[in-house]
Amino acid sequence: MKIIIIAISILAFSLQGCKDSKDSTAIVTQDKPISDLSIYNLPSQWTNQDGKNIELKSLKGNVLVMVMIYTTCKAACPRLVADMRNIESRLNKNNKKNVKLILVSIDPETDTPEKLKAFAIANKMENDPWLFLRSTEENTREFAAVLAVNYKKISPVEFSHSNIISVFNPDGELIYQQEGLGVNNDKTVDRINMEAEKIK
């Protein structure tokens, strides 16, 4: 009899699986709930160039300008970084405090916080509004999927990756993407300024 009960409970237990993880929106205490299209739905944890852990959600309320790169990249990334710097230089001074320019590593194995920090210093990007982020391979793959950025490691030191700069509104919704290298940044800059101006 006992055995039967144990057997049932084991079977019943084995039929249970992973339960819905706690809805990430529930934790947020900000006035507005996170919209369905927001990147703040992503539960992933990130580390910045100072080795501090941050959640994407902590960036809520800012206009985000994001690009995915890796610091050892010789070909396209320097040009992408130049594009980002060009965008930064053209932001309205009054609203600049509402904008974060973020470089996300697609090579978290190599791009340790120390490496990111060194890269930031070398590129004069160590202060606000610049931010460098890295996470696990898994989270990075997911984040790229959200941004529709493709990338692949093609050798120990080289990646192929799409060159896309993405703009997010304060709710974390993707509002604009600029594709390609050395393209005209005008529209991107306009969208960022327009969006940043709305923030009180």
Place this chain on the structure above:
Amino acid sequence: MQKSFFIIILFLAHIGMIRAQESKMVPIKEGSFVPLYGATVKNPIVVKPFFIDVYPVTNREFLSFLKKNPSYNKSKIKAIYADKSYLSYWKTDFDFGSANPKAPVTNVSWFAARKYCECQEKRLPTMDEWEYVAMADEKKIDARTKSEFNKYILSWYEKSKTYENSIGGTFKNYWGVYDMHGLVWEWTADFNSIFLSGESRKDKSEDKNLFCGGASVNATDLMDYAAFMRYAFRGSLKAQYSTRNLGFRCASTKKQ
């Protein structure tokens, strides 16, 4: 009293058996191969030992996942995780309608597929793992040069609505895995690592400009048109997309 217990046990054991059968995994031994596309170098890629589901995930299995994870229901899933075609053939949140319970679940986004595997303590196979398993026919680990094998795959691409068929109806390959070809296309963990010319949403002559690392199409075997189709299809996907002929199965690094 004893009798009813016995019946319950039988019933649960039966469910257990069905589940065990459907989500069964087999080991894949370490090996190396030269993928047909997606690599810039022709060096063989080493695939570490892993485990893969014998069958794609079925409608029935996906339903039981949804019951435990209602936030992935078609009415509740967040737009960032799936587009509007998500589970479009399902009647309601918990009803796949007239669809075959043993047919592969399709119209699932990459996010949902990934979550499903995560909940089984598994993961999606990488593209290299998937291709490695998929190059086997009944007898050989690598049957890619066999014309019969390629003809079989290509003839499937011409058939319609194979997604309505039950799992396990195609051939059992060298590893004991079914339905790698002949049923549905499948998500892989790194589907978004494809670089074919034409991958880009801006398919222009300066396409090379778009990629750090340059042009990446090096077909090691142009004869394998079938593989080209798969890679091109993956290259056209976004993680929120879902289509009627795209399902998935899970893999695992460790034994379950």
